[in-house]
Amino acid sequence: MKKHQVFKTVSVLAASSFVLAACSSGGGSGGNESSDDTITVWTMTDGLDEFVQEYEDESGTTVEVQAIPWENAHDKIVTAVASGDGPDVLQVGTTWVAEFADAGTFQDLSDYTDEYDNLSSDNFYDTAVETTKYEDQTIGVPWYVDTRALFYRTDILEDAGYPDGPKTWDDMVDASEQLTARGDDQYAIDLLADDPQFPFVMAWEQGWDYDLDKGAENFDDPAFQEAIELHHTFYGEGYSQLGEGKEFFQAFADGSKPMFISGPWDIQTIEERAPEIEGDWDVTLMPEAETNDSMMGGAHWTVFNNSEKTEEALDFINWMSAPETQVKWYEDHSELPANLEAWEDPVLKDDDKISTFGEQLEHTKPLPLVPEYEQMGQELLSTLEQINRNDADIDKSLDEYQQEVSRILGE
Amino acid sequence: MTPYLFIGPALLLLVAFSFLPIIIALVISFTDMNIGGLANWSQISFVGISNFIRLFQDPVFLQSMWNTLLYVVIGVPLAIISSFVIALFLKLVTDRMSSTFRVIYYMPSITNIVAIAVVWGFLYNQQYGLFNYLLSMVDLQAVPWLEHPFVAKISLIIMAVWKSNGVSMLIFLAALQSIPRIYYEAADIDGANRWQKLWNITLPSMRFATFFVTVTTLIAWLQFFEEPFVMTDGGPLNGTNSIALFIYQEGFQSSEFGYGASASFVLFAIIIVATLVQFKFRKADQ
Numbered sequence: 001m002k003k004h005q006v007f008k009t010v011s012v013l014a015a016s017s018f019v020l021a022a023c024s025s026g027g028g029s030g031g032n033e034s035s036d037d038t039i040t041v042w043t044m045t046d047g048l049d050e051f052v053q054e055y056e057d058e059s060g061t062t063v064e065v066q067a068i069p070w071e072n073a074h075d076k077i078v079t080a081v082a083s084g085d086g087p088d089v090l091q092v093g094t095t096w097v098a099e100f101a102d103a104g105t106f107q108d109l110s111d112y113t114d115e116y117d118n119l120s121s122d123n124f125y126d127t128a129v130e131t132t133k134y135e136d137q138t139i140g141v142p143w144y145v146d147t148r149a150l151f152y153r154t155d156i157l158e159d160a161g162y163p164d165g166p167k168t169w170d171d172m173v174d175a176s177e178q179l180t181a182r183g184d185d186q187y188a189i190d191l192l193a194d195d196p197q198f199p200f201v202m203a204w205e206q207g208w209d210y211d212l213d214k215g216a217e218n219f220d221d222p223a224f225q226e227a228i229e230l231h232h233t234f235y236g237e238g239y240s241q242l243g244e245g246k247e248f249f250q251a252f253a254d255g256s257k258p259m260f261i262s263g264p265w266d267i268q269t270i271e272e273r274a275p276e277i278e279g280d281w282d283v284t285l286m287p288e289a290e291t292n293d294s295m296m297g298g299a300h301w302t303v304f305n306n307s308e309k310t311e312e313a314l315d316f317i318n319w320m321s322a323p324e325t326q327v328k329w330y331e332d333h334s335e336l337p338a339n340l341e342a343w344e345d346p347v348l349k350d351d352d353k354i355s356t357f358g359e360q361l362e363h364t365k366p367l368p369l370v371p372e373y374e375q376m377g378q379e380l381l382s383t384l385e386q387i388n389r390n391d392a393d394i395d396k397s398l399d400e401y402q403q404e405v406s407r408i409l410g411e
Numbered sequence: 412m413t414p415y416l417f418i419g420p421a422l423l424l425l426v427a428f429s430f431l432p433i434i435i436a437l438v439i440s441f442t443d444m445n446i447g448g449l450a451n452w453s454q455i456s457f458v459g460i461s462n463f464i465r466l467f468q469d470p471v472f473l474q475s476m477w478n479t480l481l482y483v484v485i486g487v488p489l490a491i492i493s494s495f496v497i498a499l500f501l502k503l504v505t506d507r508m509s510s511t512f513r514v515i516y517y518m519p520s521i522t523n524i525v526a527i528a529v530v531w532g533f534l535y536n537q538q539y540g541l542f543n544y545l546l547s548m549v550d551l552q553a554v555p556w557l558e559h560p561f562v563a564k565i566s567l568i569i570m571a572v573w574k575s576n577g578v579s580m581l582i583f584l585a586a587l588q589s590i591p592r593i594y595y596e597a598a599d600i601d602g603a604n605r606w607q608k609l610w611n612i613t614l615p616s617m618r619f620a621t622f623f624v625t626v627t628t629l630i631a632w633l634q635f636f637e638e639p640f641v642m643t644d645g646g647p648l649n650g651t652n653s654i655a656l657f658i659y660q661e662g663f664q665s666s667e668f669g670y671g672a673s674a675s676f677v678l679f680a681i682i683i684v685a686t687l688v689q690f691k692f693r694k695a696d697q
Contacts, residue, residue, distance in 0.1 A: 074663075075663055078446060078449065078663070078666060081449055081450050099446060100446070102446070102447050103447045103449060103450040103451070104450045104451060105450070194644075243537055243555070243557070243558040243647075244532075245536075245537070245538050245539070246539055371446075371447070374665065375665045378664070378665070382471075382649070385647065385648055386648065389648055390648055
């Protein structure tokens, strides 16, 4: 009996000291305790490691790059927030800004942006800068931007009477009707069924806008409903395929899905995956209704809240934001510069397809800058799934969606 | 004192990495902890059992419970019977064939689930998949393998049974090998036929292995996660969502840790009850 008592005490003591030790040693693995001339950088893009060598040579700072795949990045940052053990510099996607800023992940850079040549907000696309703001704080500096535009097959759309691609959503519906009428297994467009951003883009184009003060009321707007109805038209009329069909680039190449909406990275993908249709496809601006606004996506550089190397971190970010660096990054990795001056470079300016994206970037909006955005987007996707797959009533589904958003926003 | 010294380290690890997290999760399940609360604990507030009340009003969660129940009711017997039958057949054939097929049946267990998902995704493709192609050869209609909420559940079960057979089969095979030959020799002398030998010798001798496989398989299927996660993400129309996937979605995708933790406790309770029931049966059996 006595032995038991002793054992219990010993084990409880040992267990608690074990746990405490585990907690306190957490800081060791991060960058905070490494030597003075080293900064740690977390990025979701491969290849940054080699890219920063030039900076390391120039500045004498060692940059320790850790590449995290996008799929794991969210979890990884959440863990870093919880443990307080993050890098000095952290890349963050535009749609995550509000969520993580709300949790106090980043340092406020408002006071610093004027001290560095390349960090002034005048250097970047306005909407990109807008997405770095959260409740009067500037939590980051735009690194690269991306947006969505319409990819289409010139030869096939020419037959439908739209050699330059549909300009408005009415054209779009008209063209889609003709394209679908070509026969079985022929579709007009591949819509992004699992992209939570796309429905918002459609809604902006119908004249809707997200007003931070209105919360869930925003989704009561008739323009929003119009967008959802339009979205449903594409599935209801069979212009878009609901399930997973043919491998996508094959379908684009053989013309059974002659249009899709995507980002600049797919230019290269089509060139590689479907070289046989070279010259038969192009990119154009998003179709217009009230507007032709697309989304402002991309990523920012931020400084983690408990980094003690704010100056060094900003110096690095300043280098990454220089127009020359941005052009070079584009050449290496096809990610579009956030810096406006970089767009004057012939590499970007003389490329037709890229300059279309450049033009589309002038017509962009930021996605709702609220911490609950991800959840709102996911809920919208399941609402759309109910409407498109299950033929749920649009009015009723949107009412339910509005209630759900209201709960998510804690109203 | 010495025995405690030896099991001490293992116990400490168990306490630190199993019991403690369970208790912490239980506490979290009564709060509204989200990502903001993670960084700043003062934002967390105690909400009582309202998370649990919300769970049982959440159609997505109820649907996940129902799906999980179906996975278990259809999947567990299928998985146990099929691996048992495979083990029996492997015992019957020659040694060389047996080792070849053991490799074949065990292979899915060591293959990465993502690789499996990609390949089966192609097989299940409604328009161009091999399965529908084979069906079209015998003039059968295309099956919407992953496009219909109920059929998708069955598709995932088929894939999971295929994947899980390897491990259970090995356990059954080991149990089969350990049945003393003299039993069968005695039965032969008595003139028993194959069925009688199976029914009266093999099955009773393998009772413990069967029990072990049943308990572990049942727990594994209650925690059904990887297959819907990589193949369907719970869709279409939430038809393949499981409780485990629901926990992941709420806890880690939406960062609603409190809500996710309470769902994990519902799952925890279900697993404990299911296991206890089986132990009760086993006791009654002996």
